Amino acid sequence: LASSPALLFLTGAATGLVGSLLGLGGGVLLVPLLTLALGVPIRTAIAASLVSVIASASASATVNLRKGLVNMRLGLVLEVATSIGGLSGGLASSLLSERQLYAAFALVMAAMGAAMALRSGTRNVIADLSVDPGRLGGRLQEGATTFVYRVRRLSLGLAASLLAGAVSGLLGVGGGIVKVPVLNTFCGVPIRVAAATSTFMIGVTAAASSILYYARGEIALPLTAAICLGALPASLLGARLSDRVKARSLKVLMALLLVAVALQMTARAL
Amino acid sequence: VSEPRLHQTIEAVLALGLLASAALLACGLLLPDESVLRAGVLLLMLTPAARVVVLSVGLLLERDWLFGSISLWILGVLLGSLVLALRA
Numbered sequence: 493l494a495s496s497p498a499l500l501f502l503t504g505a506a507t508g509l510v511g512s513l514l515g516l517g518g519g520v521l522l523v524p525l526l527t528l529a530l531g532v533p534i535r536t537a538i539a540a541s542l543v544s545v546i547a548s549a550s551a552s553a554t555v556n557l558r559k560g561l562v563n564m565r566l567g568l569v570l571e572v573a574t575s576i577g578g579l580s581g582g583l584a585s586s587l588l589s590e591r592q593l594y595a596a597f598a599l600v601m602a603a604m605g606a607a608m609a610l611r612s613g614t615r616n617v618i619a620d621l622s623v624d625p626g627r628l629g630g631r632l633q634e635g636a637t638t639f640v641y642r643v644r645r646l647s648l649g650l651a652a653s654l655l656a657g658a659v660s661g662l663l664g665v666g667g668g669i670v671k672v673p674v675l676n677t678f679c680g681v682p683i684r685v686a687a688a689t690s691t692f693m694i695g696v697t698a699a700a701s702s703i704l705y706y707a708r709g710e711i712a713l714p715l716t717a718a719i720c721l722g723a724l725p726a727s728l729l730g731a732r733l734s735d736r737v738k739a740r741s742l743k744v745l746m747a748l749l750l751v752a753v754a755l756q757m758t759a760r761a762l
Numbered sequence: 763v764s765e766p767r768l769h770q771t772i773e774a775v776l777a778l779g780l781l782a783s784a785a786l787l788a789c790g791l792l793l794p795d796e797s798v799l800r801a802g803v804l805l806l807m808l809t810p811a812a813r814v815v816v817l818s819v820g821l822l823l824e825r826d827w828l829f830g831s832i833s834l835w836i837l838g839v840l841l842g843s844l845v846l847a848l849r850a
């Protein structure tokens with residue numbers, strides 16, 4: 493906790509920027525940075541990350557809403573699962589020891605890293621505009637062209653959202669890293685819509701669990717404030733720039749990073 | 763309420779909540795004052811909940827009963843977590 497506010501501000505900014513560029517909450521990077529690099533206890537890091545995830549996801553959501561990327565109805569349906577998951581994760585976290593939290597984080601990170609590395613580059617859009625997108629599908633404007641997409645395998649999306657919520661509440665991450673690949677690969681949602689819709693949901697997921705951390709007195713106020721103040725403007729910037737960045741190279745980098753962090757977290761757990 | 767209008771309202775609610783909580787967090791750090799920091803963090807946590815309220819009202823005004831009630835249900839989950847938090 494001895495870290496200076498300036499360092500925490502920069503940490504929040506860096507993770508917020510990378511997170512919103514990738515269309516994820518920055519929590520997957522923030523928790524390991526705080527614990528492994530700055531020596532913050534894992535419980536404090538998780539609580540701070542949850543609050544910062546609310547800030548960065550809400551900031552990104554404002555940009556994505558304007559870009560017309562958020563599928564609000566799909567988000568609402570999946571939010572039913574993520575909010576329940578978030579609530580349960582928030583309750584469960586108080587039952588785990590520090591060592592178990594490190595182990596859980598390592599496991600989730602390794603799985604996500606592998607999923608990200610293996611993820612297929614399928615495009616889920618249909619150029620034929622006469623196709624009915626259904627109640628949950630939608631239309632997506634890319635350049636001058638409009639595409640249609642339909643949502644498939646909703647039950648799988650709901651299951652992934654429940655898991656994402658639980659992971660979020662337990663480990664202080666947004667859960668986008670679980671939802672986005674599933675929505676994109678299995679449910680037919682275009683990647684940019686999947687990321688934007690996931691970000692739209694994350695604020696609510698994190699709110700459901702962060703209030704429990706708050707009640708338990710686990711939110712370190714000055715630390716959390718400095719991180720959030722860094723994450724907010726950086727996420728706005730990241731969400732705005734996200735169209736211009738080559739997603740593929742960032743994803744590979746992210747996958748490598750996740751695996752590296754998973755290894756370090758494992759070492760802590762042992 | 764039309765769909766783009768609802769998007770705009772939600773965007774405004776989020777932006778307002780974020781701005782106000784950022785102002786409180788910055789003041790709380792500079793002064794430094796723990797109660798101001800506490801208010802900033804709480805306001806930040808309430809921002810997504812306010813979004814759910816606005817979305818529920820908007821959908822119900824659109825007479826979209828299915829999605830309106832889904833949205834109300836989510837509000838119920840958030841209230842549930844608040845109740846659990848208060849009991850802790």
